[in-house]
Amino acid sequence: MRALLFAFTLSLFVLLPWPALAQQSATGVQVRKPKLMVVPESMVNRSAAQQYVQMKEQAAARGRLNRDALAVARVRAIAAQLIPHGRRFNAEAGDWAWEVNVIDSPIVNAFCMPGGKIMVFRGIIESLQLTDDELAAVIGHEIAHALLQHGRARMSEAVLKNVGVNLAALYFGLGDLGATALAQAAQVAISLPYSRGHEIDADLVGIELSARAGYDPRAAASLWRKMAAAGGGQPPQFLSTHPGHANRIREIEANLPRVMPLYEKASAQ
Numbered sequence: 001m002r003a004l005l006f007a008f009t010l011s012l013f014v015l016l017p018w019p020a021l022a023q024q025s026a027t028g029v030q031v032r033k034p035k036l037m038v039v040p041e042s043m044v045n046r047s048a049a050q051q052y053v054q055m056k057e058q059a060a061a062r063g064r065l066n067r068d069a070l071a072v073a074r075v076r077a078i079a080a081q082l083i084p085h086g087r088r089f090n091a092e093a094g095d096w097a098w099e100v101n102v103i104d105s106p107i108v109n110a111f112c113m114p115g116g117k118i119m120v121f122r123g124i125i126e127s128l129q130l131t132d133d134e135l136a137a138v139i140g141h142e143i144a145h146a147l148l149q150h151g152r153a154r155m156s157e158a159v160l161k162n163v164g165v166n167l168a169a170l171y172f173g174l175g176d177l178g179a180t181a182l183a184q185a186a187q188v189a190i191s192l193p194y195s196r197g198h199e200i201d202a203d204l205v206g207i208e209l210s211a212r213a214g215y216d217p218r219a220a221a222s223l224w225r226k227m228a229a230a231g232g233g234q235p236p237q238f239l240s241t242h243p244g245h246a247n248r249i250r251e252i253e254a255n256l257p258r259v260m261p262l263y264e265k266a267s268a269q
């Protein structure tokens with residue numbers, strides 16, 4: 001009887017579609033489920049928060065943290081519109097201690113660390129002459145990486161590949177060795193390029209966040225065109241962690257019909 005019940009439960013599990021696949025609707029994008037998350041989310045977020053504090057301290061020591069009040073206000077206003085829609089993709093995101101800061105540097109870069117720690121470098125705004133819609137596309141794409149836990153996936157991958165990291169130390173001996181292991185994994189995860197799959201998913205969730213917040217999701221395509229054009233002499237640092245691929249703009253445009261109704265609805269309000 002028990003075996004039968006087990007078999008029944010198992011068949012239910014196999015037959016039932018994954019939640020993400022179950023919500024087939026005319027609007028909204030579809031993204032893949034994360035796998036092999038061996039590092040707990042709480043550890044990832046804690047480690048990211050520590051790195052973020054260090055980064056802010058270093059920038060502040062050089063007088064480069066939030067120096068341009070207008071840029072800071074602009075970036076924070078756009079992020080504030082996008083963030084509330086993140087809960088659709090990660091239920092925990094509503095409880096994250098979100099932070100948005102701007103580093104005064106010509107580097108063309110931006111990121112959102114696990115747990116909602118956003119950093120925008122002034123270089124990406126200025127050298128690409130970003131409109132508000134394009135800036136929303138950058139921030140939305142970055143927020144999407146955090147919501148979809150791509151940092152956690154990369155840290156898990158780093159741990160599994162044993163890049164100077166010991167999984168047992170991580171779980172059972174969270175002394176110095178565990179902490180060091182985690183910091184190394186975090187470092188590897190932050191500096192490695194995202195996979196093509198992660199990039200596509202971040203693009204798609206990004207355009208949905210933009211659309212729901214009332215920013216034109218078509219700006220994601222113009223953003224990537226600008227980024228590619230800027231890649232001539234010295235490629236933007238942004239492209240080293242967010243590799244461009246030929247199909248990117250096509251995939252964004254193919255998904256616009258799924259989010260344009262959301263944008264039209266948001267703009268009408």
Ligand SMILES: [Zn+2]
Pocket residue numbers: 141145194198199202241242
């Ligand atoms: Zn990316």
